[in-house]
Amino acid sequence: MALLEVKDLKVHFPIHGGILGRVVGYVKAVDGVSFSIEPGQTIGLVGESGSGKSTIGKSILGLTHITAGTIRFDGKDITKSVRKNRSPYRKSVQMIFQDVYSSLNPRKRVLDIIAEPLRNFENLSKTEERKRVDELLSIVGMTPDNASKYPFEFSGGQRQRIGVARAIALKPRLIVCDEPVSALDLSVQAQVLNHLKDIQQELKMAYLFISHDLGVVKHMCEHLAIMHHARFVEYGTRKDIYENAAHIYTKRLIAAIPDIDPNKRKDNARNRAEINALYEKELPDYYRDGYGVYDLRPISDTHQVAML
Amino acid sequence: MAQDVLLQVKDLRTSFRVEGEYYAAVDGVNLDIYKNEVFALVGESGCGKSAMALSITRLHNMNYTRCEGEVLYEGKNLLTMTLPEINKIRGGSIGMIFQDPLTAMNPLMRVGAQIEETLTYHTNMNRSEKKSRTLELLDQVGMVNPALTYDQFPHELSGGMRQRAMIAMAIAAKPEIIIADEPTTALDVTIQAQILDLLDELRGSTGGSMLLITHDLGVVADIADRVAVMYAGQIVEIATVFELFANPLHPYTRSLLNSMPSALTEEARLHTIQGIVPSLQNLPRSGCRFAERIPWHHASLHEEDPQYHEVSPGHFVLCSCYKTFTLKAGA
Ligand SMILES: Nc1ncnc2c1ncn2[C@@H]1O[C@H](COP(=O)(O)OP(=O)(O)OP(=O)(O)O)[C@@H](O)[C@H]1O
Ligand SMILES: Nc1ncnc2c1ncn2[C@@H]1O[C@H](COP(=O)(O)OP(=O)(O)OP(=O)(O)O)[C@@H](O)[C@H]1O
Ligand code: SF4
Ligand SMILES: [Mg+2]
Ligand SMILES: [Mg+2]
Secondary structure, three states, X not given: OOOEEEEEEEEEEEEEEOOOOEEEEEXXXXXXXXXXXXXXXXXXXXXXXXXXXXXHHHHHHOOOOOOEEEEEEOOEEOOOOOOOOOHHHHHHEEEEOOOHXXXXXXXXXXXXXXHHHHHHHOOOOHHHHHHHHHHHHHHOOXXXXXXXXXXXXXXXXXXXXXXXXXXXOOOOOEEEEXXXXXXXXXXXXXXXHHHHHHHHHHHOOEEEEEOOOHHHHHHHOOEEEEEEOOEEEEEEEHHHHHHHOOOHHHHHHHHOOOOOOHHHHHHHHHHHHHXXXXXHHHHHHHEEOOOEEOOEEEOOOOOEEEOO | OOOOEEEEEEEEEEEEEEOOEEEEEEEEEEEEEEXXXXXXXXXXXXXXXXXXXXXXXXOOOOOOEEEEEEEEEOOEEOOOOOHHHHHHHEOOOEEEEOOOHHHHOOOOOOHHHXXXXXXXXXXXXXXXXXXXXXXXXXXXXXOOOHHHHHOOOHHHOOHHHHHHHHHHHHHOOOOOEEEEEOOOOOOOHHHHHHHHHHHHHHHHHHOOEEEEEOOOHHHHHHHOOEEEEEEOOEEEEEEEHHHHHHOOOOHHHHHHHHOOOOOOOOOOOOOOOOOXXXXXXXXXXXXXXXXXXXXXXXXHHOOOOOOEEEEEOOEEEEOOHHHOOOOOOOO
């Protein structure tokens, strides 16, 4: 049985206009998205900035309203209950937030921030708790003497790592990782990713892994969903996506991965320009009226593409 | 190869108060940023990059921060300027893109109004000019629906849209220098390319420069002219981007480049630099700060008080160990 099953999820935000603030329209942040995650699996979610990735993550955590669709966890429909009573579910599902700083209480010390989930759900003595927090800090490459500091005393990447430590503290069954390593240099990033993989194997944790870094996603995820305009444009295995991309948006994304060789600047720029031109040309084949994303249809056992 | 210097950082030392004592996060940095160049600054998380950027624009909270040294722009020291003087420059001829967009934006003000505020302060545009310029900026940073974003509040935007709104704010007044602290971390690669092109174009049109802080070496390879590598508050190496990628010398630079995405394939484990960076209070303050992370490098090979060596014109490295240093396999 799937650990998480999301079916035809829609999240629409009202747009208020005029002096009276009447609803004049909706931002369709997520507009009909379905997927499931098995225990121990990692699904990658990549796509255009503003395409609805974080909104999907937040809806799973009950942090935003849901306009339509269902979310099941362990077979149970939690769509209605997730916003009201999050508690038993909350232990099993955690989120690493994209907006790190605003997700950390500025008046709390790091010790209390990381220990908070432990205090809510586990009965540890003060020394056990401190030991656990120190362990978590070292996992994310920080020394124990940081525990007494406040969030503002840290660099961007250090804050992000505090968010990671907090999310893994309870060893949840599912973590929504929303850009978990975007502020980290390669070495620290590798350390965090290696650990996420280790605990996944050990505990059968599942990840919904949102990232703009296609190298990181390739490393972490066996399955990927590509998002554009609030919907999935393509879904498949790592191999399907990286070696056999079928949707024009996916192709464009993969062509834009920067090459790490300053001598190839001109080639890279030319490649990008070519694929952008191709994108403009082929747009009508892939989008209804140049914008709407079609329903996914299978092109192999593992690979689905949104085309007519 | 004499070049005009636009911004000069001289012996900058930025210290934070931790439990009553001040500790330097930027510990004696010297840099020249030339006219019309993209100067990239890379380095491990927590090494002092943002602390340096915020010192240049004097945006630290001085209740617990101390900035010593000089930051010279047009012959004037930004660190000792009066507040009205620095306010005129900040957002005007020096644009700042912050690592955390939310700290730069007013949560209670619509996005359009925030960008217009910058225009009010730094240009003579009238109301309708400001509005059309703002819509143009929102379009340039790749907003799908500029008119809608204009009326939205920061919390109604996605992470990457907020980052782009802040970029629009930073470039609104066509600054001569852009200080960009991780400007594209929340952007997908196609919009990232668009933003980098936009920043580059702006730089070309004003003849200005950019100090680009990023940990994305792909971005560095793509647009930087020169690169400085920072470790534990110090610059350990400076070179042109071509020279640095082809011939990295400092052990930290080499470990960093060695962690690069050829490694980011499907391999089971990714490369990390061993050891853990001490917190600010416990940083080694004498000798080489990186030495403890390469324990196999024999003690007799370390310089006691590492000095800068110019190995080829414009390529500086702290210490002479590049002559003997080898990367350990798997390190
Ligand atoms: N609270 C809100 N009110 C109104 N609109 C919102 C709200 N939250 C998100 N949106 C809109 O929903 C859309 C999707 O946002 P979301 O944060 O899910 O994007 P994303 O894919 O995570 O993008 P990014 O990669 O930039 O983080 C955006 O157009 C955004 O403006
Ligand atoms: N306000 C502060 N008070 C105390 N210490 C601070 C403060 N701001 C930063 N620091 C410390 O100073 C050091 C440098 O921080 P800085 O933000 O400059 O790092 P950075 O190089 O930008 O890292 P990142 O890549 O993670 O953003 C870090 O050890 C950080 O913990
Ligand atoms: S030899 Fe020099 S640069 Fe190399 S680690 Fe030792 S002191 Fe540092
Ligand atoms: Mg997001
Ligand atoms: Mg920083």
